[in-house]
Amino acid sequence: MDATAKARFDLINDNLTEILNPKLIESILTEGWNLHVYWGTVTTGWPHTGYFVAAIKIAQLLASGCEVVVLLADIHAFLDNLKAPLELVENCMKYYRKIITAILKAVSMSTEKLEFVLGSSYQKSPEYVMDVYKLSSLVSEHDAKGAGAEIMKQMSNMPLSGLLYLILQYLMRSTLNPMLS
Template structure:
């Protein structure tokens, strides 16, 4: 896609599209009016395998790049370790590399130039003495209550939690200063961490940043798209047959727009992707017994869906084929990249084979030939009955050994 110079208003519209909330928008406007590229960072803890839910922030990163922003992707390996040990420290390095491959391929799939995209590994600066000292300084002005509240929707909550869950939000706030950005981007579930950063960074002499928030998009089964529920998410490397099977099982209640994961995926992924790919938003729904429906806005789709003009049996196949088409260039890049394949095996090694079951000694049944045995009452059964009854020599030797005295 050829890069074109766009106005400040157009830049701001692209930056804010599909966002739920923006904090300190004046900071963004001030940078744009200077003609400088807005520096934005988005962090992702390198834990589970990235799934299609990553298209939601991924498409926003693409729009930031299209708006002329400089985008830093923080591959937060240390955060992944701190969040209740979601990722073993031995694997986070490989997982960070896997995420880099995935995010790059995802942005290339929607034909966005990535010359202003930068990947930063968290451990490359978070383990330095300077960062550690600033983290100590920050911890001296943040209470336990505020740190716990900030991470409540992001850090996994467990009974008798470890201290790492309190360090996590402080580091996310401090990263804004060390990455030298104007704004941080994330889901609306990060709002409390963003509010903490806005409040406490100036207390230790660092400037306030803007914050951009995506809404939380429901998964295919209605709730949050979760890596732990295989049916609620579609892996970016799932085959077309697997994509079709999973979307066939997706919850898509007729005439219900609220909480509909299939419609939400169209709104936040498929329509923005079509704009980036073709210059205009367009979503096509072929119908078997009626004319094809063509949508350019989600409002039109929601209205038709609520009126039962757009039905689940038409919407789901259309979303399925559009998603398969979007995944195709990502999977093609994976298939020709030995490095990516090698990293995948190291980052997500297959589970060990289950231990072999010990062979139980089979009961061979009452009719299996056994060594003959004399019973207490003197009778003998089984294959060698004759030998036991009379002996090998017909009993001659036994009779001779008997000492029977004549009376």
């Protein structure tokens, strides 16, 4: 790796516990390509100081030349144990976008290669809804509960939204992959 690619790799790797395939990232950077990075957040409440950690990492990724997509998972926020009504989720989503952008600007980071995507922008499409139905026909209640968050496992009579949340989570990742390539 030349010095430029090495510097980019070091910035990408900084403060990460693990990179799953460092050789792949090294080869992409050596060839002069930019990585496409996805970071998602569920907009259930107001951002807190913990968001600075993610925002600083996003700033490092942008500084290394990565193209970053921030997913604002608005439908997930609504389905997340019904913690927030749709109206609040919509306002939170707008606020998250402004806060994340403001944090990046506060550290003098250009947001030119930063894109915000709302989960609902593709999760309401007929194709996506059909994929939800297809996956729902393959996943058992037992498996969905087993894969669920700890909070879901503690509920004796969980709303169906908690199980649906997991299917949407899987489909969200597979849907965004083509967007990131």
